[in-house]
Amino acid sequence: MFCLVLQNDSFFSAAGAAREIQNCKMKAEQAMKTEFVRIAENLRAQLANIQKDKNGYLYNRKSDSRAEYSILEELEHKMSVNRKAEKTKILQQLAKIHNNVKRLQQQLEDVKPTSEFVDKLKEMLEETENAVNTFKDEQRQIYEQLLKDEKTAVNELSIFEKKVELWATSSSTTEKVLKLPSARISVNKTLGNHLPEEVIEFERFLQQTGGRQGGWDDGDHQNFLKVWTKHRGRLSYVDEALEYLHGRTKEDVEQHGIWYREFLILQDRKKESIKKWKEKQQREKEENLKKKEKSEIVQRLQYEDQMKKQKKEDNNNRQQFQHGKNRKQ
Known part of the structure; x- marks a missing residue:
């Protein structure tokens, strides 16, 4: 902030005005640096703790749940790219402010007691102050958006906690695991024990959560998918989805998003399981076929060997018969 107070140019000399400007500028710059360093240190400490928790709880157990962690890895990569882009933008803005301050300092080194010089200083101060205010406004908007994202994440975690509690206390496989706004479908058939576990898990999930549309009607679900695909599953999809889903609340959309994420995970597991099953069937x-071919070869060799023995035996019999006939003659 800059506290230039020039009540009346006629009462202040150009040199005095320049000194006042420089003092205000230095105080504002020092305050801004102190606040920025404090915030940066706090964010750096928070980031270190988050990365430590992430590495401890996720990637050390990556092989246990590959599908879930692959989604987290992709999300982390996108967030890393976004952070780098945001960092570059912030550095550019700070560099612009720094250059403005440097130019102002250079002007103050050669003070000229003229009204034109004072007007030029005022213009430079206004330009620098506008750059600082623009930077602060953008950072405030980013902070407000982060607060909204945090609130959404907290709500999703709360829903997941309730879901886990239901799993822990459930004594029946047909108990509802997630409360959705629409009714469930009833399925009377019993899944066969011969099916792969991933297929059974996916079918049970559909039974318990309202089918392939999560209990929503086709129109609402298609509108949801359109916005979801556009935002690639990022939390920003919720607000836009509400514009197309009249009669649905924000909580409805968030719960449907949680359901759809699990739907995709279980569906991928099912596809992978079926793929492996087909590969196994093909190998078998x-x-x-190889065993059959080998068996046919063995049978043919046995048959040929038997025929050779039979032929040899027939030849021996003929020779004995001919020999006996010759002796009688």
Whole structure:
């Protein structure tokens, strides 16, 4: 902030005005640096703790739940790219402010007691102050958006906690694991024990949560998918989705988003399981074919060997018969 107070140019000399400007500028610059360093240190400490928790709880157990962690890895990569872009933008803004201050300092080194010089200083001060205010406004908007994202994340975590509690206390596989705004569908058939576990898990999930649209009607679900795909599942999709989903609350959309994430994870597991099952079937088919071919070869060799023995035996019999006939003659 700059506290230039020039009540009347006629009462102050140009040199006195310049000194007043420089003092105010130095105080404002020092206060801004102190506040920025304090905030940066706090953010750096928070980031270090978050990364420590992430590495401790996620990537050391990556192989246990590969599908979930691959989503987290992709999200982390996107966030890392966004942070780098934001850092570059902030550095550019700070560099602009720094250059303005440097130019102002250079002007103050050669003070000229003229009204034109004072007007030029005023213009430079206004330009610098506008740059600082613009930077502060942008950072405030980013901070407000982060607060909204944090609130949404807290709500999602709360829903997940309730879901885990239901899982822990459930004594039946048909108990509802997530309360959705629409009714569930009823399924009377029993899943066969011969199906892969991932297929059974996916089908059970559909039974318990309202089918392939999570209990929503086709129109609402398609509008949800359109916005979800546009935002690639980022939390920013919620506000835009509400514009298309009349009659749905923000909590409804957030819960449907949680349901859809789990739907995608279980569906991928099912597809992977079916793929492995088909590959296994193909291998077994090829092995059976090889066994059959080998068996046919063995049978053919046995048959040929038997025929050779039979032929040899027939030849011996003919020779014995001919020999006996010759002796009689």
